[in-house]
Amino acid sequence: MNDLITVVDWSRWQFALTAMYHWLFVPLTIGLALIVAIMESIYVKTKNVKWLAMTKFWMLLFGINFAIGVATGIILEFEFGTNWSNYSWFVGDIFGAPLAIEGIVAFFMESTFIAVMFFGWKKVSPAFHLTATWLTAAGTALSALWILVANAWMQQPAGMEFDPEQMRNVMDNFWAIVFSDTAVAKFTHTVSSAWVLAGVFVIGVSCWFILKKRNVDMAMDSIKVASWVGGIGILVTLATGDMSAVNVAKHQPMKLAAMEGLYRGSCGQELVGLGVLNPDKKVGDDNDPYLFDIAIPYGLSFLATHNPHAFVPGIDDLIEGIELTREGDTIRTIGYAERIAIGREAHEALRAYDSARANGDDAGMEAALKDLRAAYPYFGYGYLDSPEEAVPPVALTFYAFRVMVMAGGYLLLFFAVALIGVYWRQGWLKNKVVNWVGMFSIVVVWICSQSGWITAEVGRQPWVIQDILPTRAAISEISASSVMLTFWMFAAVFTILLVAEISIMLTQIKKYSKEDITTISKS
Amino acid sequence: MTLELLQIYWWLIISVLGALLVFLLFVQGGQSMLLSTRNEQYRNLMVNSIGQKWELTFTTLVVFGGAFFASFPLFYSTSFGGAYWLWILILFTFVGQAVSYQYRRKRGNIYGTTFYDILLTINGCLGCFLLGVAVSMMFFGAEFKVTMGNILNPGSPVISQWAPSHGFEAIFCWKNWALGLAVVFLARMQGALYFMNNIKGDENFFKLNRRRVLVNGLVFVVLFLVFVGLLFTADGYQTVGKNSFMVVHNKYLFNYIDMWWCGLIFVSGVLLVLFGVFKSAFSTHYTKGIWWTGVGTVLVVLTLFWVAGFNDTPYYPSTTDINSSLSIYNSSSTHFTLTVMSVVSLLVPFVVAYIAYVWYKMDKKPLTPSDIEHDSHAY
Known part of the structure; x- marks a missing residue:
């Protein structure tokens, strides 16, 4: 049992490590793709080489970032199998579909048209090139859609039923999965937050250009586009954050x-x-x-x-099964100790169903199935030893949530200042302190983005699928030492590549800041 | 459509993705020759030629994995969680590939161009070899056992149990080496053929690749014959019930005989590959060899998947517990999910069409040394 817990912990660490590294790059890819597409559209319309130079410069940074996002993304997909093999079977009938659709619909679109973006300037017409850029941007957003649908389903299981014969959950309503409350909120919240992140990145880098008095004209126009994208992004993020909070209260009150x-x-x-x-x-x-x-x-x-x-119930209320009406009357709901008991009854009923099936006992199967259906909503609790196990790490969830919210509030102000500055108070943007704040905000937005995911994922522990399957029952049969070793291998490789990525980015930013617009546009 | 038809349809899709992936491994084949190419200009030409296609190979691998997950989740669960080290090593080689093209010649890349070329070479050699090993287990078996009831054991809930070496036993199984090495040399041969097709402007470079086609092609043919010999003499399993199987001698040979059309396609594919190799190697300036060998490769690999999964053959035989073997009938998703996925698969022709169109537009004009000199996005 101890080894099982250690494997679970290391598997969680490894998945968290991969997801967090992946999420360093993905939002920038999603947001920057949109910004680049807007810039190229303006270039195609105006034929102004400054917009071509801006397109090429930001596209270069997009490409550097895209590569490492791809590298970490493939690991995530395959880790569902390597580290969470029970999960892969138990819900593979449901969870696999969005991943496959992501591949067919989004990945091919991205990987095909990104080659045109980078190498097609002289090989295809301007209109074709612009279309390729927009399709790449659409591909990044579509990719986010399907992976977020998959993630949302883990938080709010929908469109499924349990098949006792195969001992797994099976899909019975595809659209219920795609359009669940959580999926809609998660997709809109995450994609708009990616626009925010890319907006801050572009403004921060542009502030450095202004601070150094290099290509200031290009920097100011970059800030204009980024302010609109990020400004709209932060408003949508706040609105959909509100949707998310309501959903969490409804579907994950413990979180x-x-x-x-x-x-x-x-x-x-x-x-x-x-x-x-x-x-x-x-x-x-x-x-x-x-x-x-x-x-x-x-x-x-x-x-x-x-x-x-x-x-609003607290942790103790939920464990004890206490709800209150608006008038303050106490209502008993199902407490966690009782849920554990019901979960174990569900396990027993499934065991009974299986042995009745083996013996060809139809009546026994029917009786067991009836019990199983009644108890199945708490199936996952049957794996827990105590109600306390159903409580997520409170401190990490609490602080991560606050960091996200406070940083989000700061970013609302940030974009308001950026928009006012770039249109009506350009002097603000030439102030050194403002430039440094702009650059510092790049760190803030990344912390905000990571904190959001920490809140969402740590807060739903111990569940890999809410109420149905805890992480401890979702794992693969591998030794803790193997996972520990691969964790450190991944940590080393990702860090080595991250250092290279940041170094290349900084070098390219410096290099292009010194070149004139005509040279950049011909690069 | 009935569930059985859907299972067959999805095995066909998996076969197509697998076959296309093996063809697209020409990217890895090209990478595997980087370090042995002393001339820096040649190296840059090679990287920039295959560098415009690497994402397609990478995406095909990801979609192959995703489609397997969606259509045959028990395979995903059993193989990935079981042969842990095999898959992890494959992933590591692909992580290195994903960044190397972009980073290798960018200023500020810290570790130098050679570091990234080493990563590309590792992906080219080891990545191909390990993928071949992974596929080889579909014929020569793997050491696993599936016990669904384990899900009800909180102390040890994992349903798929694997040998304690978790994939190393497959890597060090000599039978798997035949296909593993054959894939490596096939990829190298196709990589050289792609360079002959996609790069012009340097006759010496063309001749170098022509030699590569001949040498790697011959080694591939020998390894492929060894693999085919092993395959045709191997014992396979026959489905006698959903989770019940029996041993059949020379099962795969008989599958080719039973499914005669499959045998015909196999022979056609082999002839196309041989034609492409010898025509390219012995003509003065023949550049279309990649298409002959490419089509041939796709046909041969398709039939390998078909004899692995059709004709009541479990495509993932267990050498530990015969009745744990995975067939397309006992490891698939449900009728509902396969139907949903089948609707989505109607998009595949559109995807293939735009990929083909973009490929045509981008490769219409072959790459030349001066293209790289004047392109700041060059890898």
Whole structure:
């Protein structure tokens, strides 16, 4: 059992490492592809070489970044098989489809037209080239769509039923998977956040150009495009973040409680804007969860339900199965100890079904199936030893959520300043402090982006599929030492390549800052 | 469509993707010759020629994996989680490839051009070899056992159990080496043929590749004959129930005989490959050899997948527990999922059409040394 847990932990570490590295590059790819496509469109319309130079410069950085995103992406896809083989069978009938569609619809589009983007300038017409650039941008977004549909399904399982004969879940409604609340919110939130990230990146690099007084004209126009893309992006991100919060409250209330560090909920629950968690706080004790906090009255109730007086359950409430009506009446729901018991009944019923099937006992199969159907919603709880195991790491979820929200608020201000600056107060953008803030914001947006994913993924632990399959039952039969070794191998390789990527990016930015627009446009 | 038809249809799609992947490994073949090419200009020509196609090979590999996952998830679950080290090593070689084209000659790449060329060479040699080994297990078997009921054992819930060496036993199995090495030399031969087709302006470089075609082609033919000999004399399994199989001597030879059309296609493919090789190697300036060998390769690989999975043959035989073997009937997705995926697969002709069109537009004019000198995006 101890070895199993270690394998689970190392497998989680390895997947997290790959996903986090992957997510360093992907949002920049998605956002920069759009920005480059807009710039090239302006060039094709105006024939102004400055826009051609801008297109080529940002396209170069896009290409450097794209390559390493591809490298980390293939690992993620195959890790579902290498490290989570039980998962691959248990839900492969559902989860495999979006991955395959991603490949057929999106990857081929990207990989075919990106070659035209980079090598087709003299081989195809300007209109064909522009089409290729837009199709590459569309391919990156389509790719995000299908992988996010797959991820959303893990958070909100839909469109499926359990097939006891094959001991796995099978798809019965494709559109329910594609258009689940979580899928819609996750796709729009993630893609718009990628526009934000690329917008900040372009503005930050442009600020460096302005600081160095090199190609200032090109930098100012780059800021214009990036401000619009990022500005629209941040508004959509905030709106869809609100959708996400409502979905989490509905489908993953334990995650919401962890995001808030909330143990005992109430009607009109306040939202902790800033706070420090009490490290001694344990599930079920009476300690105050916070050492310090600044709260917004009714904030969490409003965020979670759009009703400032609604009840939002905390961790202890959920474990004990307590819900409250708006009037404050207590309602008993199914507590976690009971869920564990029901989950084990589901396991027993499946075992009974299997042996009845082996014995050709139709009546036994029917009875077992009836029990199984009734208990299946809590199937995953049958693997847990105690209710506390169903609580995600609270501190990491709590702080990551706050970092994301605060950075998001900062970025709203950032784009407001950038838009005002570039259209009405150009002097602001020539101020050295503003330039440094612009560059520093590149770090902020990446931290914000990573924090979002940490909140989403750490907050849903221990589930790989919400309520159905915990990570400990999703793994492959490999030794902890093997996974530990490959973890460090991946960590080393990704870091070596990341260092090279950053170095090449910085060198190219420096090099192109010194060249005039005509030279860049002919490059 | 019935479930059985859908299973056959999806095995066909897997076969097509697998066959196209083997053809597109000419990119890896080209990479495998980088370090042995002393002339730097030749090396740059080679990289920039195949550098415009590497993503297509890479994507085909990813889609091959994705399609396998969607259509035959029990294979994905069993093979990837079981032959852990085999697949991890394959992945490592492809990670190196993905960045090397972009980074190798960019200023600021820290580790120098040779470092990235080494990564490309490793991907070209080891990547091809290991992919061949992985496919070879579809004929010569793998050491695994599938027990669905394990899912109900919280202490040890994994349904697919593999030999403790987790893929190393496959890498060090001599039978798998035949196909592994054959894939390497096939890829090298096709890489050289692609250079002959795609690069012009240097006669010495053309002659160098012509020699490469002959040498690698001959080695490939010998290795391929060894593999075919092993295949035709190998014992295979026959499906007698959904999860019940029996041993049949010379199963794959009999599959070719039973499915005579498959045998015909196999022979046609072999002849096309041989024609492409010898015509290219012995003509003064023949550049179309890649298309003959390419079509031939696709045909041969298609039939290999067909004899592996059709005619009631389990495509992933277990040498540990015969009844754990995977067939297209016991490892597939459900009727519903395969139907959904089949609707999506209607897009494949459009995808193939735009790939072919872009390929035509981009390769209409062969690459020359001066193209690289005047292109700042050159690899």
